[in-house]
Amino acid sequence: MNTKVEHEERRRQIAEALLRIADTQGLQSASMRAVAAEAGVSLRLVQYYFETKEGLLLDALARLGAQLQDRMARWITAAGSPPTPRALVTAVLACILPTDAESRRIARTYTAYYALVLNDPAALEKHGTGQAEVLESFLAKQLRTAQQDGTLSPARNPEITAAGLAAMVNGLGQSVLGGQRDGETALAILTHHLDELFTFGD
Amino acid sequence: MNTKVEHEERRRQIAEALLRIADTQGLQSASMRAVAAEAGVSLRLVQYYFETKEGLLLDALARLGAQLQDRMARWITAAGSPPTPRALVTAVLACILPTDAESRRIARTYTAYYALVLNDPAALEKHGTGQAEVLESFLAKQLRTAQQDGTLSPARNPEITAAGLAAMVNGLGQSVLGGQRDGETALAILTHHLDELFTFGD
DNA sequence: CATGCCGTGATACACATGTATCATGCGAAT
DNA sequence: ATTCGCATGATACATGTGTATCACGGCATG
Secondary structure: OHHHHHHHHHHHHHHHHHHHHHHHHOHHHOOHHHHHHHHOOOHHHHHHHOOOHHHHHHHHHHHHHHHHHHHHHHHHHOOOOOOOHHHHHHHHHHHHOOOOHHHHHHHHHHHHHHHHHHHOOOOOHHHOOOHHHHHHHHHHHHHHHHHHHOOOOOOOOHHHHHHHHHHHHHHHHHHHHOOOOOHHHHHHHHHHHHHHHOOOOO | OHHHHHHHHHHHHHHHHHHHHHHHHOHHHOOHHHHHHHHOOOHHHHHHHOOOHHHHHHHHHHHHHHHHHHHHHHHHHOOOOOOOHHHHHHHHHHHHOOOOHHHHHHHHHHHHHHHHHHHOOOOOHHHOOOHHHHHHHHHHHHHHHHHHHOOOOOOOOHHHHHHHHHHHHHHHHHHHHOOOOOHHHHHHHHHHHHHHHOOOOO
16 A cells, blocks of 8 residues: 555654754754644645554654664664673763764754653653663663673672663753753763773773 | 841741742642642732742742751761861761651752753752762862872872762762662661771771 | 444533723822 | 732733644545
């Protein structure tokens, strides 16, 4: 069916218009009319392809998650082969930090959604915000193999350390978005911390 | 002048109504009418005491900052006398974490403002978001005296370490607010990290 | 050819929002 | 006692919002 792929293409076009607005002006500026204008379609079309605004928001959020996952996969493969646990951890964490245009865009848009979800208790929660959990368990796994490789002190608790790392990266990203420091400084802070973490057996 | 203190009292009453709404329903639900209803006054009064909505938002934000500073002062004095640098660092960081009703309230409300400020580029920025910077320099100072006391490795960079700590606490708070974990777990992660940090000379 | 459904447009509706306007009371100073 | 200015209430206004309705064209299927 040609119509089906047209459908999907339209939906993508509209959802990405929503994400573009969320990035540049925030989610609260992403009205149906604004999205329609940004996508270059009529308001009726937005209504047609996404019955309700909530549907549009959820669909766009899913696409945003996919974009982040794509980026992480790219950074992971760029970490070398075979990658050391430390290289993997560094790649994944640095990939999240808002250091380039794409990561800034993703971080800003995620933050917009985050603010929305805070007061809409579980309305969007079903979408699987579990992304943070899988990140932390991935980090914990790498830390464990690093311990087996002898590049990380066995005294560390992998899960807790992973949670701390994830939180620090989130906080650093927040500070960059807030204009408190730039992305490179945040990255420097992160790598400094990783240096301390992996200092073992020297 | 009695009228002057009445004025201030009214402003406080209205601004705190705004903060209450921002905490429970988010800032986007804090319309002038909602604030008026929450404060038990007429819409006209809110307009009268705060000419514009932006004025109300800024005033309430200033009060929120004062509340946080009060809380930090309380936790600092509770850290003992004379407090060790580590106790001070622990107190200040733990005080920020959303572990009890007050800190949850403050964190939630700050987050609401943060989301607002992200897309209103510097409209509220003048208010002095520098609170984060003073926190970090306070932490760095404590870390330096800890190094002089011999309780912290002199190899650490105090400023960078302080920035990392502040970011981690922010990120942990974010995860608690997002329902990813509870406040006590976040506190455990933080103290675990502080244990590692202050492991020196054993 | 007729029928009916899908995609699309223009427009309407009901409501919420920030702000402005008009009016009234009320205490104080002249 | 009158006048003036501050405090407060009721209400209006313009605008933006999400959603619903009506209408029309095209295309496939009977």
